[in-house]
Amino acid sequence: MRPVPWFCKGKAVRDPPRGRQDGFMEYFLQLFFGGLSRGSVYALIALGYTMVYGIIELINFAHGEIYMIGAFMGLIVAGVLTAMGWPTLSILVIALIIAVLYSAAYGYTVEKIAYKPLRGAPRLSPLISAIGMSILLQNYIMLAQTPDFLPFPRLIPDLEFMEPYANFLATSDLFIIVTSIAVMVALTLFIKFTRMGKAMRATAQNRKMAMLVGVNVDQVISATFIIGSALAAVGGVLIASHIGQINFVIGFLAGIKAFTAAVLGGIGSIPGAVLGGLVLGWTESFAAGYVSSDYEDVFAFLLLVLILIFRPAGLLGKQRAQKV
Amino acid sequence: MLELKNIDTYYGNIQALRDVSIKVGEGEIITLIGANGAGKSTTLMTICGVVPPRKGEVLFEGRVINGVAPNKIVQQGICQVPEGRLIFPDLTVQENLDMGAFLRSDKEGIGRDLDQVFGLFPILLERRKQLGGTLSGGEQQMLAISRALMARPKVLLLDEPSLGLAPLIIRQIFDIIKQINRESNTTIFLVEQNANQALKVAHRGYVMENGRITLEDACDKLLANDAVKKAYLGL
Ligand SMILES: Nc1ncnc2c1ncn2[C@@H]1O[C@H](COP(=O)(O)OP(=O)(O)OP(=O)(O)O)[C@@H](O)[C@H]1O
Ligand SMILES: [Mg+2]
Numbered sequence: 001m002r003p004v005p006w007f008c009k010g011k012a013v014r015d016p017p018r019g020r021q022d023g024f025m026e027y028f029l030q031l032f033f034g035g036l037s038r039g040s041v042y043a044l045i046a047l048g049y050t051m052v053y054g055i056i057e058l059i060n061f062a063h064g065e066i067y068m069i070g071a072f073m074g075l076i077v078a079g080v081l082t083a084m085g086w087p088t089l090s091i092l093v094i095a096l097i098i099a100v101l102y103s104a105a106y107g108y109t110v111e112k113i114a115y116k117p118l119r120g121a122p123r124l125s126p127l128i129s130a131i132g133m134s135i136l137l138q139n140y141i142m143l144a145q146t147p148d149f150l151p152f153p154r155l156i157p158d159l160e161f162m163e164p165y166a167n168f169l170a171t172s173d174l175f176i177i178v179t180s181i182a183v184m185v186a187l188t189l190f191i192k193f194t195r196m197g198k199a200m201r202a203t204a205q206n207r208k209m210a211m212l213v214g215v216n217v218d219q220v221i222s223a224t225f226i227i228g229s230a231l232a233a234v235g236g237v238l239i240a241s242h243i244g245q246i247n248f249v250i251g252f253l254a255g256i257k258a259f260t261a262a263v264l265g266g267i268g269s270i271p272g273a274v275l276g277g278l279v280l281g282w283t284e285s286f287a288a289g290y291v292s293s294d295y296e297d298v299f300a301f302l303l304l305v306l307i308l309i310f311r312p313a314g315l316l317g318k319q320r321a322q323k324v
Numbered sequence: 325m326l327e328l329k330n331i332d333t334y335y336g337n338i339q340a341l342r343d344v345s346i347k348v349g350e351g352e353i354i355t356l357i358g359a360n361g362a363g364k365s366t367t368l369m370t371i372c373g374v375v376p377p378r379k380g381e382v383l384f385e386g387r388v389i390n391g392v393a394p395n396k397i398v399q400q401g402i403c404q405v406p407e408g409r410l411i412f413p414d415l416t417v418q419e420n421l422d423m424g425a426f427l428r429s430d431k432e433g434i435g436r437d438l439d440q441v442f443g444l445f446p447i448l449l450e451r452r453k454q455l456g457g458t459l460s461g462g463e464q465q466m467l468a469i470s471r472a473l474m475a476r477p478k479v480l481l482l483d484e485p486s487l488g489l490a491p492l493i494i495r496q497i498f499d500i501i502k503q504i505n506r507e508s509n510t511t512i513f514l515v516e517q518n519a520n521q522a523l524k525v526a527h528r529g530y531v532m533e534n535g536r537i538t539l540e541d542a543c544d545k546l547l548a549n550d551a552v553k554k555a556y557l558g559l
Contacts, residue, residue, distance in 0.1 A: 202412055206412055206413075210423075212372060212374070212403070213423050213426045214395045214475070
C-alpha cells in the first residue's frame with residue numbers, strides 16, 4: 001500500500017491512536033487534542049498566508065513549499081546529527097533552528113525575485129508568479145531529492161511524565177501544541193510592541209501613509225515573508241517528526257488546508273488565522289473520529305462553504321463592502 | 325529651501341505634471357491652488373518620493389532628493405498631511421501619533437511634542453485611546469496634522485486640510501497652520517481648493533492648471549488678479 005501523508009488522510013502514520021478507545025471521554029479527549037495539535041500547525045502555516053495578504057494583498061501560493069522545504073532541511077540536519085549520535089531533543093532544537101533560518105532565506109528570496117518586480121503590476125500578475133514559484137519549488141525538490149516518501153526520524157521522544165495521559169495525548173501532540181502557542185505568543189508580542197511590528201500594522205492599514213511617516217515598506221514586506229516562512233518551517237519540522245515521513249507534495253497539501261484556515265478565520269486577520277486553524281483542525285479530527293477518516297476533508301470544506309455563506313469575510317475578518 | 329525644477333511626472337503613460345517649477349523659502353507659507361485634477365496632490369507626492377518624477381529635479385536644502393526613497397525623505401524633514409487624511413483606522417489616536425514620530429528616538433523630545441499637539445488640539449487628548457477610524461472628519465484632520473507635527477518637520481506639506489470641514493473648524497485649522505509657522509518657523513506648503521482662505525494665510529501662491537503652473541505671485545497680488553478672482557474666488 002502506498003503510504004499516505006498525514007495531511008491527506010486522518011491518522012498519523014507513526015502515532016496511531018494509542019487509546020483502546022474504551023471510554024467515551026477518553027476517545028473524545030484524544031480527538032480533541034489530536035485536533036488541537038493539527039489545528040495549531042494549520043494556524044502556524046495560515047499565519048504566513050494571512051500576514052502576507054495583510055501587507056501586500058497577495059495570496060502567496062508558494063508558502064506551502066516553504067513549509068515543505070523547512071521539513072526537508074529538518075530531515076537533512078536530523079540525519080546528519082543522528083549519524084553523529086547526538087541526543088534526540090538537541091537534534092530537534094538544532095533542526096528547528098536551521099530549518100527556520102533556511103526557510104526564512106527562501107521566503108525572503110522568493111519575494112525578491114518573484115513578487116517585488118511585479119509591484120504595481122495588475123493584481124493577477126503576482127498571483128500567477130506565485131503559482132509558478134510553487135510549481136518550480138515542488139519540482140526542484142522532487143528532482144533534487146526524490147519523488148518518493150522519505151522516512152523522517154522521530155525527534156520528539158515520549159516523555160515519562162506523560163505516561164498516565166498517553167491514552168489520549170501523545171507527547172508529540174503536546175509538544176506541537178506547546179511550541180505553537182509559544183511561537184504565536186511571541187509573534188503577538190512582536191507585532192504589538194516592537195518597532196517593526198508597529199510598522200507592519202501601519203503598512204497593513206495604509207501602505208501609502210506608512211511610507212509618508214517614514215516606514216521602509218520594502219523592509220516591512222521582507223520581514224513579513226521572513227516571519228511567515230519561519231513559522232511555516234517550525235510547523236514543517238514538527239509535523240514531519242510527528243508523521244514520520246515527508247515528500248515534495250506535503251507543502252501543497254498542507255498549504256491548501258492552511259489557506260482554507262486563513263480564509264475561514266478571515267484572511268488578513270492574525271487572530272483569525274489562529275482561530276481558523278483550530279476550527280479546521282477540530283472539525284477534521286472529530287469528523288475523522290466519529291464519522292470516518294474518509295470524510296474529514298468533506299467536513300472541512302463544508303464548514304468553509306457554510307462560514308463563507310454566513311460570514312463572507314471569515315470569522316474574524318473585517319466585513320467590508322467590496323469595491324467592484 | 326525646497327525647490328522643484330522643471331518637473332514632469334507621469335502615472336503610467338498619463339502625464340500629470342508638466343514642467344513644474346516651484347520655490348519655497350525657509351519659514352515661508354506658500355500655497356498651490358487649482359481645480360480638481362490639476363495635479364496638486366501629484367506635486368506633493370512627487371516631493372515625498374511616492375510618485376517620483378520622470379524629468380526634472382527636486383532639491384531640498386541644496387541636495388537632490390528625487391529618486392530617494394520616501395522614508396529617507398521623511399527623515400530629512402519633509403512631512404505630508406495627505407489628501408483624505410489617511411488615518412490608520414485600527415490604531416488608536418495615541419498610536420497614530422506614535423507612528424508620526426516613527427523615525428525619532430529622542431523620547432523626551434517626543435513627549436514634549438506630544439504635549440504640544442495636545443495643547444493645539446485638546447480633543448485628541450480626550451480621544452487618546454479611541455481608534456483612529458472612529459473619529460469624526462474634523463478630528464481626523466486634527467489627528468493627521470498632529471501626526472505630521474510629531475515628526476518635527478522642517479517642511480510641512482498640507483493637502484486640502486479644509487476639505488469637508490465646517491467653516492468654524494476650517495478657521496481653526498488655518499489659525500493653527502499660521503501658529504505652527506510662526507512659533508516653530510516651520511516652512512509650509514499648502515495645497516488648497518479653498519483659494520480665498522489659502523491666499524489669506526499664505527505669503528506667496530502658485531496657480532496650477534492641467535499640470536502646469538500658470539501664475540505665481542505674492543498672495544495679495546493674486547487676490548487682486550482678475551483671472552484668479554474669476555476662476556478661483558467666485559467673484
Ligand atoms: N494613481 C493615479 N493613476 C493614474 N492617474 C492618476 C493617479 N492619481 C492621479 N491621477 C491623475 O493625475 C491628474 C492629477 O491628479 P491630482 O490628484 O494630482 O489632482 P489634484 O489637483 O490633487 O485634484 P483634486 O483637487 O481633485 O485633489 C488627474 O488627471 C488624475 O486623474
Ligand atoms: Mg488632490
